[in-house]
Amino acid sequence: MSQTREHGAAFFVAPQSPEQIFTPEDFTDEHRMIAKTTFDFVNGDILPVADQLEHQDWDLTVKLLHKAGDLGLLAVDVPEAYEGLGLDKVTSSLITEYMTRGGSFALSYGAHVGIGSLPIVYFGNEDQKRRYLPDLATGRKFAAYALTEPGSGSDALGARTTAKLSEDGKYYILNGTKQFITNSAFADLFIVYAKIDGEQFSAFIVERNFKGVSTGPEEKKMGIKASSTRPLILEDVHVPVENLLGEAGKGHVIAFNILNIGRYKLAVGCVGGIKAALETAVKYAKTREQFKRPIASFPLIQGKIADMAMRGYIAESIAYRTTGAIDHALSEVDLSGEDAGRKAAKAIEEFAIECSINKVFASEALDFTVDEGLQIHGGAGFIQEYAIERMYRDSRINRIFEGTNEINRLLIPGTLMKKALKGEVALLQAAQGLQEELLGILEPADESELLGIERHAVEMTRKIFLFVGGLAVQTYGQKLEREQEILANLADLAMALYAMETALLRALKTQANEGSNAQLQGDYVRLFVAETFPEVERIAKDTLAAMQDGDTLRTSLAVLRKLTRIAPANTVELKRRIAARIIEAEGYLA
Amino acid sequence: MNIIVCIKQTFDTEAKISLENGAVKEDGVQFILNPYDEYAVEEALKIKEEQGGEVTVVTVGPARVEEAIRTALAMGADEAIHIEDEAAYGDEYTIAEVLAAAIRQKSYDLILAGNQAVDDGSGQVAVRLAQLLDIAHISTITKLEIHGTQVVAERDAEGDTEIAEASLPVLVTAQQGLNEPRYPSLIGIRKASKKPLTKLTLADLGLSADAVGRKVTPVEVFLPAAKGAGRILEGDTAMRVQELVRELRQTSKVL
Numbered sequence: 001m002s003q004t005r006e007h008g009a010a011f012f013v014a015p016q017s018p019e020q021i022f023t024p025e026d027f028t029d030e031h032r033m034i035a036k037t038t039f040d041f042v043n044g045d046i047l048p049v050a051d052q053l054e055h056q057d058w059d060l061t062v063k064l065l066h067k068a069g070d071l072g073l074l075a076v077d078v079p080e081a082y083e084g085l086g087l088d089k090v091t092s093s094l095i096t097e098y099m100t101r102g103g104s105f106a107l108s109y110g111a112h113v114g115i116g117s118l119p120i121v122y123f124g125n126e127d128q129k130r131r132y133l134p135d136l137a138t139g140r141k142f143a144a145y146a147l148t149e150p151g152s153g154s155d156a157l158g159a160r161t162t163a164k165l166s167e168d169g170k171y172y173i174l175n176g177t178k179q180f181i182t183n184s185a186f187a188d189l190f191i192v193y194a195k196i197d198g199e200q201f202s203a204f205i206v207e208r209n210f211k212g213v214s215t216g217p218e219e220k221k222m223g224i225k226a227s228s229t230r231p232l233i234l235e236d237v238h239v240p241v242e243n244l245l246g247e248a249g250k251g252h253v254i255a256f257n258i259l260n261i262g263r264y265k266l267a268v269g270c271v272g273g274i275k276a277a278l279e280t281a282v283k284y285a286k287t288r289e290q291f292k293r294p295i296a297s298f299p300l301i302q303g304k305i306a307d308m309a310m311r312g313y314i315a316e317s318i319a320y321r322t323t324g325a326i327d328h329a330l331s332e333v334d335l336s337g338e339d340a341g342r343k344a345a346k347a348i349e350e351f352a353i354e355c356s357i358n359k360v361f362a363s364e365a366l367d368f369t370v371d372e373g374l375q376i377h378g379g380a381g382f383i384q385e386y387a388i389e390r391m392y393r394d395s396r397i398n399r400i401f402e403g404t405n406e407i408n409r410l411l412i413p414g415t416l417m418k419k420a421l422k423g424e425v426a427l428l429q430a431a432q433g434l435q436e437e438l439l440g441i442l443e444p445a446d447e448s449e450l451l452g453i454e455r456h457a458v459e460m461t462r463k464i465f466l467f468v469g470g471l472a473v474q475t476y477g478q479k480l481e482r483e484q485e486i487l488a489n490l491a492d493l494a495m496a497l498y499a500m501e502t503a504l505l506r507a508l509k510t511q512a513n514e515g516s517n518a519q520l521q522g523d524y525v526r527l528f529v530a531e532t533f534p535e536v537e538r539i540a541k542d543t544l545a546a547m548q549d550g551d552t553l554r555t556s557l558a559v560l561r562k563l564t565r566i567a568p569a570n571t572v573e574l575k576r577r578i579a580a581r582i583i584e585a586e587g588y589l590a
Numbered sequence: 591m592n593i594i595v596c597i598k599q600t601f602d603t604e605a606k607i608s609l610e611n612g613a614v615k616e617d618g619v620q621f622i623l624n625p626y627d628e629y630a631v632e633e634a635l636k637i638k639e640e641q642g643g644e645v646t647v648v649t650v651g652p653a654r655v656e657e658a659i660r661t662a663l664a665m666g667a668d669e670a671i672h673i674e675d676e677a678a679y680g681d682e683y684t685i686a687e688v689l690a691a692a693i694r695q696k697s698y699d700l701i702l703a704g705n706q707a708v709d710d711g712s713g714q715v716a717v718r719l720a721q722l723l724d725i726a727h728i729s730t731i732t733k734l735e736i737h738g739t740q741v742v743a744e745r746d747a748e749g750d751t752e753i754a755e756a757s758l759p760v761l762v763t764a765q766q767g768l769n770e771p772r773y774p775s776l777i778g779i780r781k782a783s784k785k786p787l788t789k790l791t792l793a794d795l796g797l798s799a800d801a802v803g804r805k806v807t808p809v810e811v812f813l814p815a816a817k818g819a820g821r822i823l824e825g826d827t828a829m830r831v832q833e834l835v836r837e838l839r840q841t842s843k844v845l
């Protein structure tokens with residue numbers, strides 16, 4: 001990519017061009033080969049023992065993690081100086097996507113390479129990196145991340161675990177209990193958050209063999225059973241002061257940056273889950289016969305298949321657009337020197353809004369997909385013998401961890417406001433420009449142009465967001481942060497905008513490059529816009545009605561009507577056409 | 591030891607086969623390194639790891655086959671020769687002649703290939719190649735041992751095991767069970783792009799299109815007939831036998 005890179009949150013104020021965004025069609029041969037190795041590893045080593053893994057054979061989990069280490073799959077995000085490979089984020093995203101197809105072993109893998117290792121990659125000092133990263137990159141040691149506590153989930157900074165400097169100044173003495181810690185059965189080290197003197201929220205590297213470290217019993221979970229989840233108990237644990245990660249009192253910087261990464265990685269994981277559920281459901285629908293016909297031949301089943309595949313396309317498009325944009329931003333960072341990691345984390349933070357959008361959209365798309373996938377299975381879907389039953393249970397946690405979808409929805413407009421105030425995105429100028437534009441005549445959609453209606457819908461959604469969001473700021477000012485319903489509505493508008501725009505740009509790019517699935521991608525965009533744009537109108541109307549009344553509301557609704565005039569698409573035909581392709585391919589296609 | 595592995599890029603074994611204008615449609619199909627050739631590559635790498643040497647992979651085909659070459663290089667092969675020339679994509683005769691010309695330019699002790707390709711399944715190219723190079727071959731092997739120049743191989747003989755001996759140079763073809771091919775590691779994948787890949791045409795090999803032109807031309811390509819529903823014969827044994835014979839004579843006409 002040679003053109004100017006896409007900046008975080010820039011899509012709120014201006015259209016981006018198709019060439020500017022990264023799409024799965026841009027994967028290199030190396031990307032594809034690494035994905036293939038992951039695919040082969042999952043098919044050859046994970047799936048044959050999936051049942052054993054579901055029954056929590058941690059020795060087996062560790063053995064498979066070692067094998068992943070031998071293949072280099074643990075080294076992707078670790079710099080070469082520490083026995084890592086230092087590859088780009090698209091590579092680690094692709095591995096995450098393919099790993100998810102092997103069930104919740106992917107979480108053991110992901111917690112180690114992601115939230116377990118990255119705090120040291122980005123915030124460790126030279127000594128810490130030298131001591132820990134080579135072991136983590138090669139699989140000699142495994143890592144876990146301990147932030148949540150029984151009393152602090154979404155309110156992460158409300159942690160009660162304490163750290164007290166010992167009298168000789170050599171140790172921090174940690175006391176407290178962490179909860180829901182992935183990999184806790186076998187992790188060799190934990191990134192633990194605690195408050196120094198009950199005040200300064202800080203991160204520490206805690207080794208399992210430090211005296212006073214123990215884990216509680218395995219949680220009996222609804223799903224993701226192949227991953228270990230236990231409480232971590234810290235009783236007078238003497239952590240050497242050299243193991244304080246980052247600065248004292250700056251633990252939140254680490255926690256929030258690691259969450260940004262966790263969020264877009266969660267989205268690519270969900271993309272893998274969507275594709276797996278779709279494939280499972282389609283294969284079932286082709287073999288299951290009722291009324292002497294495979295149920296895949298019935299339009300209502302086809303409609304479900306089309307809706308599932310379309311969500312896969314949208315989630316995939318936004319996940320890789322964001323990943324690619326992050327890679328592009330990272331390529332401009334000088335990654336030498338002691339503070340390279342911090343600079344990298346800062347570059348990723350620019351896309352905090354996109355990361356939250358990805359997390360919410362993809363986890364909800366996965367939930368939709370496993371739900372419809374199970375429905376296609378009928379009664380069989382309720383029986384444990386069928387893979388879709390596990391997928392259904394495994395999906396649910398994604399709307400909860402890495403920040404609940406509610407917290408992430410609040411973050412989207414909240415972060416945007418902060419960015420606007422800092423001048424990082426020209427939101428106010430755009431809102432002012434819009435005022436004048438809305439008084440004049442709006443150009444209608446150019447229906448002769450390829451995906452002209454959809455392009456129009458995207459532009460109108462951009463204006464609707466500015467219009468409604470601008471009114472919200474005017475109405476509530478600083479108190480807007482208390483209006484959670486309005487904020488969540490704005491988040492939904494922002495998600496609709498980013499998702500529709502990304503899908504459109506990808507389809508246009510595929511068309512321009514004469515890609516073989518241009519028609520199918522166009523249909524995905526048509527269907528998604530047809531289902532989403534009326535929702536945009538409804539949310540905008542709701543939000544306006546909550547803020548205004550009488551004549552002012554009537555005036556606003558008149559403006560909204562101008563912005564939402566659009567010809568409806570024939571979704572019956574679109575779904576049948578999409579489903580035909582998916583059924584023929586027996587799985588996801590784009 | 592200089593080892594040459596002949597490889598072919600084939601359809602993914604999971605790929606859906608469909609026809610268009612009397613030919614198998616390649617659009618949107620995933621291509622892979624022929625699984626039998628994967629065994630051959632793995633065996634070559636194991637021998638190299640034990641005894642030292644160089645592993646060169648050779649293939650014939652259009653630009654897309656480079657992906658299969660990269661896979662073999664990522665697994666650990668040292669270099670590759672890719673004959674990319676429309677006139678070289680003929681039948682088994684053509685491919686064997688072209689491979690022989692390329693391999694004659696190299697020094698070799700051992701040549702490995704898959705027992706067959708999963709697409710056309712002819713199983714001819716490697717043994718033809720041994721004939722052209724005038725060396726011995728052992729086909730469908732499930733075990734290979736090399737001591738000095740002595741070669742002992744176990745081969746799959748219709749379910750039995752046959753033990754064959756030969757001396758280098760020799761050509762062997764790999765059967766399933768020979769080994770468990772490794773996945774290309776990430777480091778292997780990264781190194782693969784920097785390994786030497788020589789592209790050759792017929793002219794580079796001193797061959798003319800006429801000399802290697804195909805001897806066999808497909809007359810028709812068609813998919814197997816869809817499998818119909820089975821039928822359970824009823825009545826006592828005598829009646830069922832009678833009905834079965836009648837079916838075999840009249841419906842399927844095999845008797």
